Structures are given as structure tokens and as C-alpha cells.
Amino acid sequence: MAGxxxxxxxxxxxxxxxxxxxxxxxxxxxxxxxxxxxxxxxGSTLGAGVYVLSGEVARTISxxxxxxxxxxxxxxxxxxxxxxxxxxxxxxxxxxxYLYSYVTxxxxxxxxxxxxxxxxxxxxxxxKNPQKSIPxxxxxxxxxxFLAYFAVSAALTLMMPYYMLNIHSPxxxxxxxxxxxxxxxxxxxxxxxxxxxxxxxxxxxMPRVIFAMARDGLLFKFLSTVSSRKSPxxxxxxxxxxxxxxxxxxxxxxxxxxxxxGTLFAYTLxxxxxxxLRYQEDPxxxxxxxxxxxxxxxxxxxxxxxxxxxxxxxxxTTTTSVIVALVLVLAVILTVALWSLVRKExxxxxxxxxxxxxxxxxxxxxxxxxxxxTRAPFMVPCIPVLPVVSVFINIYLIVxxxxxxxxxxxxxMAVGFLIYFSYGxxxxxxxxxxxxxxxxxMVQTIQTPEEGGGEKADKGQPNGxxxxxx
Numbered sequence: 001m002a003g004x005x006x007x008x009x010x011x012x013x014x015x016x017x018x019x020x021x022x023x024x025x026x027x028x029x030x031x032x033x034x035x036x037x038x039x040x041x042x043g044s045t046l047g048a049g050v051y052v053l054s055g056e057v058a059r060t061i062s063x064x065x066x067x068x069x070x071x072x073x074x075x076x077x078x079x080x081x082x083x084x085x086x087x088x089x090x091x092x093x094x095x096x097x098y099l100y101s102y103v104t105x106x107x108x109x110x111x112x113x114x115x116x117x118x119x120x121x122x123x124x125x126x127x128k129n130p131q132k133s134i135p136x137x138x139x140x141x142x143x144x145x146f147l148a149y150f151a152v153s154a155a156l157t158l159m160m161p162y163y164m165l166n167i168h169s170p171x172x173x174x175x176x177x178x179x180x181x182x183x184x185x186x187x188x189x190x191x192x193x194x195x196x197x198x199x200x201x202x203x204x205x206m207p208r209v210i211f212a213m214a215r216d217g218l219l220f221k222f223l224s225t226v227s228s229r230k231s232p233x234x235x236x237x238x239x240x241x242x243x244x245x246x247x248x249x250x251x252x253x254x255x256x257x258x259x260x261x262g263t264l265f266a267y268t269l270x271x272x273x274x275x276x277l278r279y280q281e282d283p284x285x286x287x288x289x290x291x292x293x294x295x296x297x298x299x300x301x302x303x304x305x306x307x308x309x310x311x312x313x314x315x316x317t318t319t320t321s322v323i324v325a326l327v328l329v330l331a332v333i334l335t336v337a338l339w340s341l342v343r344k345e346x347x348x349x350x351x352x353x354x355x356x357x358x359x360x361x362x363x364x365x366x367x368x369x370x371x372x373x374t375r376a377p378f379m380v381p382c383i384p385v386l387p388v389v390s391v392f393i394n395i396y397l398i399v400x401x402x403x404x405x406x407x408x409x410x411x412x413m414a415v416g417f418l419i420y421f422s423y424g425x426x427x428x429x430x431x432x433x434x435x436x437x438x439x440x441x442m443v444q445t446i447q448t449p450e451e452g453g454g455e456k457a458d459k460g461q462p463n464g465x466x467x468x469x470x
Contacts, residue, residue: 014105014108033128041142042144044201051169052167052170052252054153055169063163071146078142080266083273083274084270087270098114105276113266114209116265208232210235246258254404268394268395276313279371304368319365319366331395331396332399333351333352
């Protein structure tokens with residue numbers, strides 16, 4: 001009995017939420033268009049990063065190669081943005097990557113994703129035409145932000161030597177250095193406006209994630225309260241309070257690193273979800289005859305069936321997990337043994353070659369499996385290569401973060417797990433849906449034999465009484 005209880009508990013952690021659950025109605029008013037999304041994305045992104053962090057990173061870490069650093073960050077954001085775009089066109093509902101994870105990989109991963117998203121911010125809820133506006137808004141805002149970061153970092157390192165940059169206000173000091181003293185006042189006013197806009201912009205999507213988690217029962221129920229203007233008022237107040245407390249306790253660099261690890265983890269899980277979703281079997285598609293005809297060929301990895309089955313879906317899920325583990329090992333080796341690779345030491349080159357070969361073979365195995373025929377308004381190109389590359393870039397950047405960041409992140413996740421296992425597991429709305437469905441099925445199973453037994457009794461007793469006539 002104890003083993004069965006443990007098994008049921010573990011299975012409950014991976015229960016998935018249906019795309020259109022019964023009884024769930026969106027209470028938000030869809031009022032945003034594509035231009036609104038682009039403005040929201042750019043306004044919430046071009047803040048401290050472009051006006052403050054660019055100078056600090058250039059002076060203390062990367063030097064003039066900050067342009068390359070921003071280019072790598074842009075690649076990670078663009079790849080993740082493409083994955084977000086497909087999910088946004090398939091699942092146009094409040095919750096962002098949290099909801100995508102819940103639908104695809106299960107409850108515990110959805111909670112982890114949502115809890116990480118509270119460290120960052122995401123786009124695109126409450127849109128009039130989400131299938132069209134979300135992909136266009138994400139791609140356009142990412143492109144504009146990349147050009148802005150690229151231009152500002154290039155201008156900084158060209159105006160003055162990188163080792164002389166001011167880490168607190170790099171742009172005004174740089175303009176003073178080249179003799180444009182008047183320009184620093186315009187830049188200072190612009191930076192204040194941009195920072196204020198970034199704060200307001202980031203306060204828009206964060207409460208939506210909290211609201212979605214609270215509505216599903218994974219966070220406290222009062223956080224799903226909606227005002228008369230159809231706005232998540234309690235989630236907004238709570239997220240603002242938490243943000244203010246964290247800003248009081250940590251400096252800017254610590255906050256940026258924590259935001260980075262949360263964002264990169266969400267990017268990684270979204271890329272994994274895209275792989276699983278693309279090769280997932282369609283529950284509405286009847287492939288019984290196809291599976292019977294191709295039962296022999298489906299045993300071979302080289303000749304899979306024409307439609308996804310439970311077996312091919314498991315192959316993709318298992319192979320994706322293996323790829324993530326291999327990518328993690330590869331990222332650690334590239335970080336720890338970088339100078340060994342530069343010196344072309346045999347052991348490091350051998351490890352690198354074997355890991356790359358294993359990842360390539362695993363990616364090829366996924367590519368050979370049948371894709372789900374369901375189409376979406378926007379679909380990520382180059383599947384499965386692009387999500388695998390996205391996972392590698394994100395994990396590599398996560399590994400680069402220092403031990404202090406990992407310690408703070410561990411504390412943050414410990415608080416999250418404490419809330420989930422003490423409250424979320426017991427109050428999960430999806431858990432209650434499954435229990436209600438099981439109860440209904442049991443009632444129907446009990447009633448059916450009784451009805452059948454009564455009919456047989458009537459047929460066996462021609463007088464309808466069960467006793468002999470006098």
C-alpha cells in the first residue's frame with residue numbers, strides 16, 4: 001500500500017492540464033494588438049540593461065567584445081522567442097511558459113517554470129488576435145532590443161577606452177569624455193524615463209503568471225482575485241511587494257544574475273516542450289490501423305510509423321532527456337576544461353568529440369520520428385535542431401553564473417518547493433478534475449452491471465415475479 005501511495009504521488013507530480021479544461025473561463029479583457037505587444041516588450045526590456053549594465057559588463061567582464069556577448073544573448077533570446085511564438089499561437093491563454101509546460105510536461109515542471117518566471121518577465125497575454133500578434137510581437141521586440149543593445153555597447157566602447165567606463169552611469173560619463181557635455185543631460189533624462197518604463201512594463205506580465213498559478217491551485221487562492229476592471233489586483237500587489245523586498249535586499253548585479261538564471265531556465269524548458277509537443281501523439285487521431293500495419297517496421301528506428309504513437313512519443317521524450325543531460329556535461333567541460341581544449345589536449349578533445357557525436361545521433365533519432373500533423377499559425381523551423389541549439393546556449397550560459405547566484409537561486413527554489421508541496425499539491429485544480437472524472441467513471445461502472453442484471457432477471461422470469469404462480 002505504501003508503494004502504491006508513493007507511485008500515485010509521483011504520478012500526480014506529472015499530471016498534465018488539458019488545453020481547454022472544463023469550467024475554466026478567462027476573466028481578462030483582450031485589448032492588446034501587435035503594436036501594443038512590441039511597445040510592451042521593448043519598454044520592459046530596454047531599461048537597466050542598456051543604460052547601466054552595458055558599461056559594467058564592458059569594463060569588468062568582456063571589454064570591447066561586449067558586442068559579441070550581446071549577440072550570443074540575442075541568439076538565445078531569438079531561439080527562445082521562436083519557441084514562445086509557436087506556443088503562443090497554439091496555446092493563446094494567460095500564463096506564458098508556465099501554461100505551456102503544464103500542458104506539455106506536467107504539473108511539477110510547470111510550477112518550477114512559473115516560479116522561475118517570477119524572477120524575470122515574459123510577453124503576451126490578453127491579446128485580441130494571439131495567433132498572429134504574439135509571434136510578430138515577440139520577434140519584432142527582440143529585433144529592436146538587439147539593435148539597441150548592439151548600438152549602445154558599440155558606441156560606449158568606441159567613445160572611450162573600456163577600462164575607463166563608469167559602471168554606474170556609463171553613457172553620461174562617455175559623452176562628457178568626448179566633450180559633449182550637454183548630451184549627458186539628455187541621456188540622463190532618457191535613462192530615467194526608460195528605467196521607469198521598464199519597471200512598469202515588467203509589472204504587467206508578472207501578475208498574469210501569478211494569477212494563472214493561483215487559478216490552478218498551485219499558489220494561494222486569493223492571488224487569483226480579479227478587480228471590477230478585469231485586472232489581477234492581488235497578484236499585482238503581491239508581485240510588486242516581492243520585487244520591492246528583493247530590490248531592498250540585493251544589489252543590481254545579484255538581481256540581474258537571479259533574473260538571468262530564471263529566464264534561461266524558462267527558455268530551456270520551453271525549447272524542450274516544443275520538441276515533445278511536435279512529436280506527441282494526437283489523442284483525437286485514430287492511428288490503430290496504421291499502427292497495426294506498421295507494427296513490424298515500428299520496431300526499427302530507421303522506419304518509424306507515419307503518425308506519432310505512444311511509443312514514438314516515449315522515444316522522443318526519453319531521447320530529449322538524454323540530450324539535456326549530454327548538453328549539461330558538454331557545457332561543464334567547455335567551462336572547466338576550456339584551456340585544455342585550447343592547448344589541444346587529447347583527453348579534452350576526445351570527450352568533446354564523443355559528446356558532440358552522441359548529441360548528434362540523439363538529435364537524428366528524434367528527427368526520424370513522425371511529427372504531429374496538427375498545424376499552427378506559426379511553427380518553429382528546423383525542428384529538432386533549433387530547440388537543441390537553444391537548449392545548449394541556455395545551459396551553457398547558466399553554467400557560467402557564479403556560486404553566489406546558485407546559492408541565492410537554491411534558496412528561492414527551496415521557498416517555491418515549500419509552497420508547492422505544502423499547499424499546491426493538495427489544492428491543485430487539475431488534481432480535483434481528475435478525481436471527479438474518476439468518481440464519475442466509477443459511478444457509471446457500478447450502475448451499468450445493475451441495469452444489465454435487472455434486464456436478465458426479467459428475461460429469465462416470464463411471470464415477472466420470481467415466485468411460482470399459485
